[in-house]
Amino acid sequence: MHTGRAATRALLTAELGVTRATAGAVAAELEALGLILVDTRPAGPSGAQGRPSHRLDVAPGGPVALAAQVHADGFRAALVGLGGEIVATAPGTMTVPADPAHVLGAVVEAGARLLRDSGRVCVGAGLAVPSAVAEPEGTALNPLHLAWPAGAPVREVFAAQIARVGILGPDGEPVPSFVGNDVNVAALAEHRHGAGRDAQHLLVVASGHRGVGGALVLDGRLHTGSSGLALEVGHLTVLPDGRPCHCGSRGCLDVEADPLAFVEAAGRAPGPEVSLLQQSIDLLQQEYADPSVRAAAQVLIDRLGRGLAGLVNVLNPDRILLGGLHRYLLDADPEALRAVVADHSLWGRSGGVPVLACALDHNSLVGAAELAWQPVLDDPLAVLGV
Numbered sequence: 001m002h003t004g005r006a007a008t009r010a011l012l013t014a015e016l017g018v019t020r021a022t023a024g025a026v027a028a029e030l031e032a033l034g035l036i037l038v039d040t041r042p043a044g045p046s047g048a049q050g051r052p053s054h055r056l057d058v059a060p061g062g063p064v065a066l067a068a069q070v071h072a073d074g075f076r077a078a079l080v081g082l083g084g085e086i087v088a089t090a091p092g093t094m095t096v097p098a099d100p101a102h103v104l105g106a107v108v109e110a111g112a113r114l115l116r117d118s119g120r121v122c123v124g125a126g127l128a129v130p131s132a133v134a135e136p137e138g139t140a141l142n143p144l145h146l147a148w149p150a151g152a153p154v155r156e157v158f159a160a161q162i163a164r165v166g167i168l169g170p171d172g173e174p175v176p177s178f179v180g181n182d183v184n185v186a187a188l189a190e191h192r193h194g195a196g197r198d199a200q201h202l203l204v205v206a207s208g209h210r211g212v213g214g215a216l217v218l219d220g221r222l223h224t225g226s227s228g229l230a231l232e233v234g235h236l237t238v239l240p241d242g243r244p245c246h247c248g249s250r251g252c253l254d255v256e257a258d259p260l261a262f263v264e265a266a267g268r269a270p271g272p273e274v275s276l277l278q279q280s281i282d283l284l285q286q287e288y289a290d291p292s293v294r295a296a297a298q299v300l301i302d303r304l305g306r307g308l309a310g311l312v313n314v315l316n317p318d319r320i321l322l323g324g325l326h327r328y329l330l331d332a333d334p335e336a337l338r339a340v341v342a343d344h345s346l347w348g349r350s351g352g353v354p355v356l357a358c359a360l361d362h363n364s365l366v367g368a369a370e371l372a373w374q375p376v377l378d379d380p381l382a383v384l385g386v
Contacts, residue, residue, distance in 0.1 A: 001036055001056060002082055002377055003192050009038075010053035027056060033384045034062050034121070035082055035376075058083045063384065064118070065372035066111040066125040066167065066175070067365040068158075069182060070096065070103055072145045072209040073275045077111040078362065079118055080369030084193035086362060088114045098147040100140075100157045108161040115167065122167055123383055124175045124372030127158050128182040128364040130211065132229045138179045141229065142247075145210035155179040170384055178371035183213030183323070184222055184231075185367025186358070190321055191217045193366060195359035199319040203311060205233055205304075206323030206358070209277045210260060212253040212307075216315060236310055238303045257303045259325050265296035277325060284328045297332050304329065305340025312345040312353055323358040330357055 006012040013023040030036045039055040064079040064087060074096070078089040090110045096103045104127070115122055131140035131148075138155025140148060148154075159177040169175040187204035190196040196204070202217040214233030216223040224230050234254030235247050242251025255261060259276035263269075266283055270276055287293045304326060311317075320341075322330050330337055334355075342352050360366055376383045 001030070001058065002084070002373070003197075004083070006056060008042075008053040008055055012056060024054075027054070030380065031059070033380055034059055035380060035384070036062075058085070061120065063121040063123045063376070064115075065123055065369040066108075066115065067128075067369035067372070068104075068107040068111060068125065069128040069362075069364050069368060070107065070146070071130055071182075072096065075103055075107040075110070076362070076365060077107050077114060078365045078369070079111070079114050079120065080366055080373075082373070084189060084360075084366050084369070086366065087120075088118055089362070089365070090114055096146050096148075098149065100148050100152050100154055101161065104154070104158050104161045105164070108158070108165050108167070112165045112167055121170060121384075122175050123169065123376050124178065125158070125162055125167065126178045126180070126185070126368035126371035127154065128180060128185050128368040129154060130182050130208065130213070132232060133179055133181050133184075134227055134229065135224065140179075176372070176375065178368075178374075180368065180371055181213065181215070182208065182364040182367075184215040184224060185370060186323060186360075186363040187215035187217050187321075187367070188222050188370050189360055189363045189367035190323075190358055191220070192370065193360060194363060195321050195356050196319060199317075201315070201317045202319050202321065203315060203317035204321045204323060204358070205308065205311070205326060207258045207277075207325040208323075208364075209275050211255075211258050212326075214311070216317070233307065233311060236307045238306050253303065253307045257300050257307065257326075261303075262296055262300050262325060265299050266290075266293045267296075280325050281328050284332050288332060297329060298336065300325075301329055301333060301337045302340055305337050306344050308341045308355070309344035312341065317353060320353055320355045321358045322355065323363065327357040330355065 027038050031038050037057045037059050042052045042055040064081050067078045067080050069076050074093040076091045079087045081087050131143035140152045140154045163174040183206050196202040205214045212234035214231045235252045237251050239251030243255050245252040245255045259280040262280045283293050
């Protein structure tokens with residue numbers, strides 16, 4: 001139901017590999033928990049033979065997860081229902097200070113207001129952050145574009161804010177809290193609900209407000225490495241003599257193919273009126289005819305394409321999705337980017353890897369919600385049957 005593979009009881013029966021009676025019992029149980037609706041008398045197509053299968057839909061007004069995202073320019077909170085649907089959202093603009101509790105308190109309070117207004121049950125809270133997140137501790141190891149100290153105990157602080165504000169689950173206790181890297185969780189969302197559906201080996205690369213991140217989904221599971229730190233693609237070197245990177249190297253994708261690099265390559269001054277990401281998008285969409293903007297786009301396309309080619313050589317994905325600024329670079333000149341990847345990858349000339357844009361708006365928020373929904377997907381009775 002959550003990933004759209006069981007819109008009818010017949011499809012549910014096939015997916016579970018059980019009898020119709022068992023699938024019917026499962027559907028009835030999920031309906032009793034307030035997760036789905038079962039239409040026992042659906043209208044079939046005109047002229048169809050036999051009784052149409054019971055239709056299964058996500059229950060309107062059903063439980064939601066609280067999703068939160070922190071970035072260099074502020075935060076966004078959202079409520080996300082079963083099926084990955086964002087049902088309410090609230091942005092916040094602020095300077096993110098060194099104490100994580102400041103912004104996490106603000107985003108949790110915004111989420112609490114959304115929950116009060118909706119009247120919905122909350123199953124959990126997920127947070128997306130622009131940093132590698134060490135597991136199982138939930139610490140932000142390198143929040144390079146935030147003022148947070150390295151190793152900030154983000155999950156602990158997030159959980160404390162959830163408890164302080166009083167966001168409670170069906171059992172009357174503070175809802176469980178989860179934290180993940182923003183691109184990792186975006187990849188999870190795209191694989192389940194977006195342009196990455198049906199991919200076996202999905203690579204996602206994105207540039208948000210600052211920096212470049214990457215993630216890999218293998219056989220339906222997010223690959224995070226031994227301790228949550230895999231796929232730091234922003235620190236691939238694409239210009240050996242390039243600008244210094246925060247990691248101590250030079251010419252990394254993180255500083256050569258992000259919004260700041262694009263704005264500066266276009267000869268523009270970073271403006272305070274909008275975020276760097278929005279300024280970059282506006283240049284690509286509104287001023288692409290300007291030779292300086294077009295030239296800057298080609299510079300970043302070449303850098304990004306070389307980085308993607310290296311990843312193709314190592315990972316051999318069957319699909320690449322681009323998010324943030326990179327999806328707009330792809331839109332600006334899709335053939336140029338695909339050509340760079342093909343020309344610099346071992347397998348590119350023998351067939352190539354599809355390079356597509358991410359499909360979901362706010363995919364990091366949807367992905368943060370996936371973290372909170374997972375216990376419900378694993379055992380709905382344990383979470384909601386109290």
